[in-house]
Amino acid sequence: MTDGPGTQGSGTDGSGAPDEPAASGDSWLASAQILVVDDEPGMRNFLVRTLAPRCARVEAVGDTRAAGRLLDASRFDLIILDNILGGRTGLAWLADLRRDGLFTDVILITAFADLETAIEAVRAGAADFVLKPFRTKQILNAVTRCLDRAALRRENFVLRRQFGTVARSQAAERIVGVSPQIVSVRDLVVRAAATRSTVLITGESGTAKEITARALHEQSPFADRPFVPVNCGAIAADIIESELFGHVKGAFTSAASSREGLFFYAQGGTLFLDEIAELPPAMQAKLLRVIEDRKVRPVGSDREIPIDVRLIAATNADLAERVAAGQFRADLYYRLDVVRIHLPPLRERVEDIEPLARMFMAQLSAQLGLPPLPISPRVLQGFEAYPWPGNARELRNRIERALILGTFGEQEPGAVAEGRTDDLAEVEKRHILRVLSASDGNRAEAARRLGVSRKTLDRKCAEWNA
Known part of the structure; x- marks a missing residue:
C-alpha cells in the first residue's frame, strides 16, 4: 500500500521530538525522487510529511514487493529502507537489489543497531545508517549527505572521462x-x-x-x-x-x-x-x-x-x-x-574563418602562457584560400603550431596549403624557451604552464645550455 504525500505537520518521529528545519543550501534535495520502504504506517507518514514539501517526489510503501514494482516502473535517487520488515530484513532485500545491478543509494533505518548490523549494512551497499528514533533534522541531513555524495561521485567520474x-x-x-x-x-x-x-x-x-x-x-x-x-x-x-x-x-x-x-x-x-x-x-x-x-x-x-x-x-x-x-x-x-x-564544413563558410581563428588565438595563448600573434591580412588571405579538410579542428591546430613557433611563416603564403613541417625537437625547444621567457625565467612556473615536472624542465635546459 502506498501512502500519498501529506501536508507538513508537527513532524515528530513518535518520540515527541519537535520538527526541526532542514539545512539550507542543498542543491539536490529539491529535485530528488525518494522511495520510503517501512512497514510502520506512522513512520511512513512522518517521512512523507518531512520530505514531500522539500523534494520533487516521495513514494512510501510498506513492503519490498510494492517497492520492487515502483523501482521497475520509474527511477529514484534514494531509498530510505527499514531493516525490520515483515517476512524479511531490509538488508537481505538490499543485497538482492545490488545483485540485480540496481545502484540507487540506500539509507538504512533501524531501531536495533549493533556492530554486526552496521558491518552487514556496509557490505550490502548501504550509503548511510540512521538509528530510530530520529529527529527531522537527522534524517534530512542523512538524505542531503547521500544526494550530495552521489552527485559528487557522478561529477568526478564525468570529469575523469572528460580529461x-x-x-x-x-x-x-x-x-x-x-x-x-x-x-x-x-x-x-x-x-x-x-x-x-x-x-x-x-x-x-x-x-x-x-x-x-x-x-x-x-x-x-x-x-x-x-x-x-x-x-x-x-x-x-x-x-x-x-x-x-x-x-x-x-x-x-x-x-x-x-x-x-x-x-x-x-x-x-x-x-x-x-x-x-x-x-x-x-x-x-x-x-x-x-x-x-x-x-x-x-x-x-x-x-x-x-x-x-x-x-x-x-x-x-x-x-x-x-x-x-x-x-x-x-x-x-x-x-x-x-x-x-x-x-x-569550414570550406563552405569562409566568412567564419576569421572569427574562429581569433577565438582560437585568444584561448590558446592563454592556455600556453604565450603572447598572442597578430593575424595579418596576408595570413588571413592564406587561411581563406585553404580548403581545411580537417575543418575547425585543423584551424585550431594551425593556430597552436604558430604560437609554439612564434610565427605564421608569412614569407611563404602557401605554407599552410603546402603543409610545411618543422623538426619536432626544434619545435619543442622553441616552445619551452618561449614559455620560460614568458614566465620571467621562473622554472617552477614554466614547468606548471608546460604540464611537466621541474626535473624534466631542468634537464632540457641543461641540454640546451639555457
Whole structure:
C-alpha cells in the first residue's frame, strides 16, 4: 500500500521530538525522487510529511514487493529502507537489489543497531545508517549527505572521462561564426535545448559536434545534471555493453564486482554518443530497446532499471547510406533522427574563418602562457584560400603550431596549403624557451604552464645550455 504525500505537520518521529528545519543550501534535495520502504504506517507518514514539501517526489510503501514494482516502473535517487520488515530484513532485500545491478543509494533505518548490523549494512551497499528514533533534522541531513555524495561521485567520474576533451563550460559561445549556416545552427540549438527530444548531430570530422552537444546540454533546463560523452568507436565491441549499461558481479570472467554503466552516471542529464555509426550491430538493437522502453539491463542481471537520460548522437558518416548498405539499423536511425543539426564544413563558410581563428588565438595563448600573434591580412588571405579538410579542428591546430613557433611563416603564403613541417625537437625547444621567457625565467612556473615536472624542465635546459 502506498501512502500519498501529506501536508507538513508537527513532524515528530513518535518520540515527541519537535520538527526541526532542514539545512539550507542543498542543491539536490529539491529535485530528488525518494522511495520510503517501512512497514510502520506512522513512520511512513512522518517521512512523507518531512520530505514531500522539500523534494520533487516521495513514494512510501510498506513492503519490498510494492517497492520492487515502483523501482521497475520509474527511477529514484534514494531509498530510505527499514531493516525490520515483515517476512524479511531490509538488508537481505538490499543485497538482492545490488545483485540485480540496481545502484540507487540506500539509507538504512533501524531501531536495533549493533556492530554486526552496521558491518552487514556496509557490505550490502548501504550509503548511510540512521538509528530510530530520529529527529527531522537527522534524517534530512542523512538524505542531503547521500544526494550530495552521489552527485559528487557522478561529477568526478564525468570529469575523469572528460580529461583532454572539450572544455565543459560556455560551449554555446564556441559555436562561433557569422555565416547564415552557423546562425541557423545556433538558433536550432536554442530550440532543441528546451526539449528532451533525441538529437542527431551530423557533419565532417572537426566541425565541433561535441561542442554543439555540450551547448545543447548547457542551455537545457537540466544543465546542472551530468553530461557524459562516449566515443562509440573507441570502445571495444566486447565491452561496450558493460560500459553503457553496467554489469553485476560474476557477469563475466573479469567481473569481480558490480559496476555502474554510463547511463547510470548520466541519470537526469545527457548521454552523448559520438561516432554512433561505429556502434556494433548487436548494440544497435540493445540501444533501440533502451530508447523505446527507457530502461537498461546491466550485463548479467535479470532486472531492467528505469532511466531518465537525454540522448544526443553524432556521426561524420552518412547514416542513410549505412542503412541502405545494411550496416546500420533503419529503426534505430529513425529513432535517433528526431531533431537533426547539421554542421557544414569550414570550406563552405569562409566568412567564419576569421572569427574562429581569433577565438582560437585568444584561448590558446592563454592556455600556453604565450603572447598572442597578430593575424595579418596576408595570413588571413592564406587561411581563406585553404580548403581545411580537417575543418575547425585543423584551424585550431594551425593556430597552436604558430604560437609554439612564434610565427605564421608569412614569407611563404602557401605554407599552410603546402603543409610545411618543422623538426619536432626544434619545435619543442622553441616552445619551452618561449614559455620560460614568458614566465620571467621562473622554472617552477614554466614547468606548471608546460604540464611537466621541474626535473624534466631542468634537464632540457641543461641540454640546451639555457
